Amino acid sequence: MNPEVVKIIAVAATIILGTMMPAVAIGKIGTKAAEAIGRNPEAASKLQTAMILAIAFAEALAIYALVVALILKFT
Amino acid sequence: MTGEIPIFLKAEPVFHLGSFTITNSLLLSWLILAIFGIGGLVLSKKWRSIPGKIQAAFEMIVEGVLNLMESVLGNRGEAEKYLPFIATIFLFITFSNWMGIFPVLGTLGIFEGSGRTFVPLFRSPASDLNFTIALAVISIAAVNIAGARRLGFFKHFKKFFNFTNPINFFVGILEFFSEFAKMISFSFRLFGNIFAGEVLLIIMASLLPYLAPIPFLFLEIFVGFIQAFIFGMLTLVFIAGAVREEH
Numbered sequence: 001m002n003p004e005v006v007k008i009i010a011v012a013a014t015i016i017l018g019t020m021m022p023a024v025a026i027g028k029i030g031t032k033a034a035e036a037i038g039r040n041p042e043a044a045s046k047l048q049t050a051m052i053l054a055i056a057f058a059e060a061l062a063i064y065a066l067v068v069a070l071i072l073k074f075t
Numbered sequence: 076m077t078g079e080i081p082i083f084l085k086a087e088p089v090f091h092l093g094s095f096t097i098t099n100s101l102l103l104s105w106l107i108l109a110i111f112g113i114g115g116l117v118l119s120k121k122w123r124s125i126p127g128k129i130q131a132a133f134e135m136i137v138e139g140v141l142n143l144m145e146s147v148l149g150n151r152g153e154a155e156k157y158l159p160f161i162a163t164i165f166l167f168i169t170f171s172n173w174m175g176i177f178p179v180l181g182t183l184g185i186f187e188g189s190g191r192t193f194v195p196l197f198r199s200p201a202s203d204l205n206f207t208i209a210l211a212v213i214s215i216a217a218v219n220i221a222g223a224r225r226l227g228f229f230k231h232f233k234k235f236f237n238f239t240n241p242i243n244f245f246v247g248i249l250e251f252f253s254e255f256a257k258m259i260s261f262s263f264r265l266f267g268n269i270f271a272g273e274v275l276l277i278i279m280a281s282l283l284p285y286l287a288p289i290p291f292l293f294l295e296i297f298v299g300f301i302q303a304f305i306f307g308m309l310t311l312v313f314i315a316g317a318v319r320e321e322h
Contacts, residue, residue, distance in 0.1 A: 049146070053312060056308075063263060063264050066271055070271065070274065
């Protein structure tokens with residue numbers, strides 16, 4: 001197969017596969033956080049901080065995939 | 076189309092000081108540094124014991140940040156001790172992200188070489204991996220220094236080299252390597268978000284100029300703020316973890 005074509009397919013596959021699981025993870029984190037805030041509205045700000053931190057960690061994994069895709073595309 | 080859109084992973088060099096290359100992201104980060112330094116000095120001269128409106132607004136912001144830090148660290152004295160470092164990281168990253176997408180700055184540049192290639196004079200500092208890696212190394216170093224200062228040098232590093240039993244030894248080595256993983260994670264999170272934002276804005280501008288970038292500029296304002304907040308919060312949480320006494 002033409003190397004150019006393989007490169008484009010690799011870039012697309014990297015970003016597609018790399019954002020699937022972080023998306024699921026972020027959804028689950030948000031769900032549990034919303035549930036917990038609903039049960040205990042007083043602790044909302046602590047929960048919010050923990051939620052944002054956990055989402056940042058999960059999003060970082062998607063960002064790693066994005067960086068690999070960008071490096072593949074631009075070099 | 077792909078060959079002509081000027082997206083570079085590495086920051087473009089603008090001029091050279093001897094053998095040291097000055098890139099456009101370095102130039103903008105120097106500019107922000109100058110603004111902070113001079114602005115901070117000038118504003119601190121105007122401090123009044125009974126605050127005027129602007130000072131009161133700043134004091135409210137500092138109070139909010141201190142409350143947030145206190146909720147993570149446990150007590151107010153600790154929060155005040157680490158406030159300068161955390162707030163500097165947060166403000167520096169926020170302004171470097173916002174100045175990177177500032178409307179006119181992207182058009183200032185110089186034409187270089189015989190091919191009349193356009194080199195922009197300013198670029199988001201965080202879209203340069205050097206900037207983010209430097210900040211990540213400084214943050215993790217600060218976390219370990221804070222832990223060593225609070226707990227004592229040997230007690231802090233005994234967390235990593237723990238010879239009591241084989242399981243603890245293994246866990247300690249894992250913790251040691253995870254410090255380096257944290258450095259990589261910090262730097263790539265910030266770099267990936269901001270560089271991807273730049274790429275997004277350029278592609279949107281090349282598709283539908285003037286109109287398509289507008290919602291993405293709002294997104295980039297938001298992302299710039301959130302990534303700075305996350306960087307600061309994670310550093311704070313790691314400091315809190317390193318400084319906490321073992322139970």
